Amino acid sequence: MTTRELFQKKLSKIFVLGLLFSLAILAVWGIQQLKQQSFSQTTDLINNREIALATEPILPIPINLELDEAKVQLGNQLFHDPKLSSNDTISCATCHLLDKGGTDRIPTSVGMLGSNTGVNSPTVYNSGFLFRYFWDGRAKSLEEQIEGPISAAKEMGGLGWSEIIEKLNDSPEYVKAFKKLYNQEINQDNIKDAIATFERSLYTPNAQFDYYLKGNKNAISQQAKEGYSLFKSYGCITCHQGMLVGGNMFQSLGLFGDYFADRGNVIKSDYGRYNITGKEEDRYVFKVPSLRNIELTAPYFHDGNPQTLDEAIKLMGKYQLGVDIPQQDVDLIISFLRSLTGEYQGEPLS
Ligand code: HEC
Ligand code: HEC
Numbered sequence: 001m002t003t004r005e006l007f008q009k010k011l012s013k014i015f016v017l018g019l020l021f022s023l024a025i026l027a028v029w030g031i032q033q034l035k036q037q038s039f040s041q042t043t044d045l046i047n048n049r050e051i052a053l054a055t056e057p058i059l060p061i062p063i064n065l066e067l068d069e070a071k072v073q074l075g076n077q078l079f080h081d082p083k084l085s086s087n088d089t090i091s092c093a094t095c096h097l098l099d100k101g102g103t104d105r106i107p108t109s110v111g112m113l114g115s116n117t118g119v120n121s122p123t124v125y126n127s128g129f130l131f132r133y134f135w136d137g138r139a140k141s142l143e144e145q146i147e148g149p150i151s152a153a154k155e156m157g158g159l160g161w162s163e164i165i166e167k168l169n170d171s172p173e174y175v176k177a178f179k180k181l182y183n184q185e186i187n188q189d190n191i192k193d194a195i196a197t198f199e200r201s202l203y204t205p206n207a208q209f210d211y212y213l214k215g216n217k218n219a220i221s222q223q224a225k226e227g228y229s230l231f232k233s234y235g236c237i238t239c240h241q242g243m244l245v246g247g248n249m250f251q252s253l254g255l256f257g258d259y260f261a262d263r264g265n266v267i268k269s270d271y272g273r274y275n276i277t278g279k280e281e282d283r284y285v286f287k288v289p290s291l292r293n294i295e296l297t298a299p300y301f302h303d304g305n306p307q308t309l310d311e312a313i314k315l316m317g318k319y320q321l322g323v324d325i326p327q328q329d330v331d332l333i334i335s336f337l338r339s340l341t342g343e344y345q346g347e348p349l350s
Helices: 003-034 069-079 142-151 161-169 172-182 188-200 208-213 222-234 259-263 309-321 327-338
Strands: 250-252 285-287
Touching: 069 172, 069 188, 142 188, 161 172, 161 188, 172 188, 208 222, 222 327, 309 327
Parallel strands: none
Antiparallel strands: 250 285
16 A cells, blocks of 8 residues: 555544544533533533534534523633733733634734743634643643643743632622622632633534535535535545534644654644653644634644645645645635634624
8 A cells, every 4th residue: 555545544544533523522412411410511511403413524513502691701701800810911811812713813822921832822712612622632621721821820920729719809799700600609610610611602603614514505605615625635624524623633743744844943832742641652743623713813733833824724735635735726725714704692703
């Protein structure tokens, strides 16, 4: 077998595993629907029974999730509150702006007193559906993820929970809201629960492509249809698939060629999952990012290196598939990717 055939075989294996993973997630949600919710699971229940298992490798985002609206509101307030940082200057929203696709639109995020985190800020939209969190997947849940920015000196200054709780306790509104919703004093678990519940509310249904998946063949342009077809035939779909068009597996960056040697200036965050597992085979392995709302979240990759979708797609062709994608095809793939932009609270994201 040639290297290409071997690779294709490997990709089809990944593809099947990925699809199985998506099915497993749907099954888990189904079971959760039947169970009573527990405190930690809040309410990530899918309330949209319309979703049949599509024959396509991409599934629509549910139209409606049942979430505790009061917790969403409280989480929204905390997400935007700089009191969670050491000097009251940085909130989650500093790097995840809801009117900038849930990111900061700069190559690598800047936090406390101008410190550079060295990594690109991923979107918080649809983060409730990701299989892992962070580029290297080091957190398993939204609740666990929150520990990261709170404790990172470079992000929010690394204030301890007891000091954060003390600051929040100065606000009678917070004390009252936590008492009412959790029947508890403010603590790190209920802070995390409220923020995570808010993040689960940041899902973006009703992309044109979702209408297309549900049977409206005219919901996307001819170019987008051709782009989708190329997205499948080039093999992008083997890694970017499922409900989020990504977000359900880990993959190496640089299957064909050495992306990092070509880019130069390798830093620790480039090692990806190797930093977590210490295994050589995990060097340069990253979570495959979701491509939902991707037109709104430039620059791209964990390093914020490609400035445009055009550049990102060409790099993907070169390093992930071993092909130089012609400009005409790149443009068609961009048309498809643009059809993945959804709505937040009934308004198109922009
Ligand atoms: C200083 C900028 C900054 C601040 C402040 C910040 N983040 Fe982030 N966020 C990032 C960066 C950069 C990453 C990626 C880090 C990595 O993968 O190593 C990230 C990752 C995430 C992720 C994972 C997304 C994914 O695709 O895996 C979520 C969710 C998230 N942040 C939510 C939050 C919340 C909630 C807060 C507040 C408690 C917060 N962030 C504060 C910059 C920031
Ligand atoms: C072998 C798996 C694999 C294949 C095939 C693949 N990708 Fe990716 N893609 C990734 C990974 C991993 C990343 C994250 C890179 C990083 O962290 O720096 C990524 C990142 C991206 C991004 C940037 C996302 C962001 O939020 O920064 C875009 C856009 C993208 N891919 C599009 C494509 C397109 C279009 C194709 C087909 C031409 C493709 N990918 C093929 C694994 C893959």
